[in-house]
Amino acid sequence: MFSSTLAAYGHHEKEELFLQSTKSATPASSSENGPALPMWRAAILGFQHLLAMYSGDVIVPLLIGGALHFNAMQMAYLISADIFMCGVATLLQLKRTPLTGIGLPVVLGCAVQAVTPLSAIGNQYGVGVMYGAIISAGIFVFLSAGWFSKIKNFFPPVVTGSLITIIGFTLIPVGFQDLGGGDATAKNFGDPKMLLIGFLTMGIILGLNVFAKGFLKSLAILAGILIGTFIAAAMGMVSLKAVGQASWFHLPQFFYFGTPKFEWSSILTMILVSLTTMVESTGVFFALGEITGRKIGEKDLKRGYRAEGIAVILGGLFNTFPYSTFSENVGVVQLSGVKTRKPLYFSALFLMLLGLLPKIGALATVIPNAVLGGAMIVMFGMVGVQGIRMLQQVDFKDNNNLLVSAISIGLGLGVTVYPQIFQAMPQSLQIIMNNGVVIGSFSAIILNIVFNMRPQRAVAPAQAQVNTTVQPQNHH
Numbered sequence: 323m324f325s326s327t328l329a330a331y332g333h334h335e336k337e338e339l340f341l342q343s344t345k346s347a348t349p350a351s352s353s354e355n356g357p358a359l360p361m362w363r364a365a366i367l368g369f370q371h372l373l374a375m376y377s378g379d380v381i382v383p384l385l386i387g388g389a390l391h392f393n394a395m396q397m398a399y400l401i402s403a404d405i406f407m408c409g410v411a412t413l414l415q416l417k418r419t420p421l422t423g424i425g426l427p428v429v430l431g432c433a434v435q436a437v438t439p440l441s442a443i444g445n446q447y448g449v450g451v452m453y454g455a456i457i458s459a460g461i462f463v464f465l466s467a468g469w470f471s472k473i474k475n476f477f478p479p480v481v482t483g484s485l486i487t488i489i490g491f492t493l494i495p496v497g498f499q500d501l502g503g504g505d506a507t508a509k510n511f512g513d514p515k516m517l518l519i520g521f522l523t524m525g526i527i528l529g530l531n532v533f534a535k536g537f538l539k540s541l542a543i544l545a546g547i548l549i550g551t552f553i554a555a556a557m558g559m560v561s562l563k564a565v566g567q568a569s570w571f572h573l574p575q576f577f578y579f580g581t582p583k584f585e586w587s588s589i590l591t592m593i594l595v596s597l598t599t600m601v602e603s604t605g606v607f608f609a610l611g612e613i614t615g616r617k618i619g620e621k622d623l624k625r626g627y628r629a630e631g632i633a634v635i636l637g638g639l640f641n642t643f644p645y646s647t648f649s650e651n652v653g654v655v656q657l658s659g660v661k662t663r664k665p666l667y668f669s670a671l672f673l674m675l676l677g678l679l680p681k682i683g684a685l686a687t688v689i690p691n692a693v694l695g696g697a698m699i700v701m702f703g704m705v706g707v708q709g710i711r712m713l714q715q716v717d718f719k720d721n722n723n724l725l726v727s728a729i730s731i732g733l734g735l736g737v738t739v740y741p742q743i744f745q746a747m748p749q750s751l752q753i754i755m756n757n758g759v760v761i762g763s764f765s766a767i768i769l770n771i772v773f774n775m776r777p778q779r780a781v782a783p784a785q786a787q788v789n790t791t792v793q794p795q796n797h798h
Contacts, residue, residue, distance in 0.1 A: 359664050368668025375429050375648045376544060379408055381694060381701075382432035382643060385496065388504065388691075389441035390449065394567055396579070398680045403574040404432060404642045406677025411633035411645040412670040415626065416663050424618075424626035424647075426610045427655050427666045430633060432643040433599045434705070435489045436592070437496065439757050440643070443588045449641070454582035457638030459592035463600065464631030470600055471623040477601050480774070481766045483712030484727045485598055488734035488762035490706025495738060497702055501695030515557060516692035523550030523696030543697055550693035559690050565681055572680045579641045587754055592644070594760045596634065599646035600627060605712075606647045613652070614661040649708075722773035726766060734762025 359367075383404045387397045411430035418425035444452040499505075501520040502512040510516075527546035530539060538545075554560050607626055611618035626647075633645040655661060676682055718724050737743070738758035747755055754760055 359662055364662075364664040365668045367665035369672060371429050371665060371669040372672050375408075375431050379404070379431035379648075381698065382434060382437055384689070384694065385437050386440050386444070386643070390444045394563065398567075399572060399578060400642070402572060402677050402680040402682070403578065403640055404677070406574050406674050407633075407637055407640055407642045408432075408645065409670040409673030409675075409677060410636060411630075412666065412673065414629040414633055415647065416666055416670065418625065422625050422629040422632065424607055424622055424629065425663070426607065426614065426616070426626075427661060427663050428606065428610065428647045429666060429669055430630070430645045431648045433595065433646045434493065434702075435598055435759050436595050436644050437493065438759065439591045439595055442756065443591065447585055447588060448580070448583070450580045450583035451585045451588050453577075453580070453638045453641055454584040455588040455592040455638075456644050457582055457635055458584060458589040459596040459644060460631050460634030460636075460638060462593045462631075463596050463634055464628050467624045467627035467631065470627055471620045475775075476767060476771070477604070478770065478774070479712050479715040480723045480726050481770050482601050482605065483709050483716060484730045484766040485601060485709070485759075485763055486712060487706050487709030487731055488766075489598065489759055490702050490704070490709060491731075492734055492738040492758040492762075493702040494699060494706070497695050497698030499695070500691040500698060502692075504691035504695075515559065516690070519550055519554045519557070519559065519690060520692040520696035522553060523547065523693045524700055526550065527697060527700045543701060546700075547689060547693055547697050550696060551689050554690045554693060559692075560688050562688055565685055565688065569680050571678060573678065574640045574642075576639055577641060582638060587751065591754050591757060591760060594754075594763055596644065598759065598763055599644070600630070602649065603627070603630060603647040606649050606652055609649075609652050610655060613655055726769040726773055729769060730762045730766035733765050734758040737761045 380401060383397070383400045387400050392400060408429075408431050412428065414422060415424055415426075415428050415430055417423045440452055440456075443455055501517065503510060503516045505511060523546045526549050527542045530542035530545055534542065551560060603626065604623065607618050607623065610616075611622075630646055637643050637645055713727060716723050716727070718727075735758060737756065741756040741758075744752055744755040
């Protein structure tokens with residue numbers, strides 16, 4: 323399988339280069355037509371991409387599986403199937419076809435912002451409804467790709483920055499819960515040993531980010547989790563029972579946990595989550611386009627969204643998760659200076675091979691909650707600050723922008739801390755209203771339309787621009 327896939331990859335690349343040579347030269351072709359990259363070096367670079375996203379990806383099945391009270395065998399399958407599907411989703415996005423594939427050096431993984439809503443849906447309605455909502459969201463992403471590529475005006479920096487800030491900061495409480503042991507009602511919640519391990523993990527990640535360079539720096543989160551787990555094992559806090567019980571080989575299969583069922587509020591919730599991931603993916607596409615010297619047009623965006631839509635549908639069918647483009651890997655591309663997709667094909671193949679071996683998947687289940695909590699606080703905090711960085715582009719001297727961001731972030735964080743505030747609402751509405759990401763998303767988009775997209779609001783800056791250009795001419 324490995325050799326045949328590589329051969330197919332080589333054929334596709336030659337065909338693509340031939341097609342590009344028959345057209346006028348573009349910045350896109352320059353990023354693929356550099357010096358030939360040896361296979362062994364591409365493989366190492368591909369493994370680097372895998373490691374940069376692996377810890378962030380494995381955390382999602384651990385969180386959702388834990389929230390749904392999956393046993394060790396179920397968790398091992400969930401993680402293995404998820405890793406395999408990450409490889410499939412990455413391949414879908416790497417290869418350009420007339421309908422799908424952005425054709426940029428990307429890696430796809432689980433959408434972190436789906437953790438809270440999927441856990442809520444699974445606990446309230448069951449896993450069948452959860453997977454039905456994922457499939458429905460994937461169909462929505464695929465079908466909406468055309469018009470979504472045209473409505474970028476609804477997502478200026480004040481909206482996207484607010485959304486990403488909300489996504490990061492509303493997940494911080496999940497990290498703190500794990501830091502204390504995972505179950506806030508347990509008698510040993512906040513045990514000093516757990517806090518010690520959690521803060522040690524956090525310290526290792528921070529230390530590597532400050533003092534390490536290059537490749538090692540990009541592995542800071544994975545290294546922190548591994549070292550934290552080894553220290554926890556030395557303190558008797560780790561059990562390898564789940565690894566012993568897991569099988570050596572397992573093919574992902576349709577409907578492993580149950581057949582999909584469809585419920586309107588759950589579907590709407592996942593569509594809203596998908597909209598936020600599409601916004602994030604758009605930012606990644608443009609960032610990578612800039613790095614690789616390729617101009618990203620409307621057709622590119624359509625193909626990228628469609629590929630993600632198919633990946634989300636497959637996630638629902640194979641009972642895993644929705645997939646989206648990982649922003650972590652933008653930094654790896656920039657750091658390595660290698661802008662070709664060749665290493666990413668290796669990443670996809672490695673992910674698929676790892677996903678076929680449940681014992682490797684089971685290794686992730688032995689990581690103590692406190693270690694995960696320490697890592698998550700760093701990761702989710704960084705996501706939140708990434709949103710703040712986006713908000714730096716916004717003119718906050720304009721009170722309207724200030725209100726859009728302040729109210730949206732305030733609502734998102736408020737609902738996260740006190741979700742019971744909507745307990746008097748019907749159950750079907752609670753699953754939407756209790757989600758800080760969804761409430762914050764609604765707020766940012768609607769308030770931006772009301773405050774910043776009114777006709778008179780659009781005319782005023784234009785008139786001011788006319789006045790400033792006309793006024794100097796009158797002095798002459």
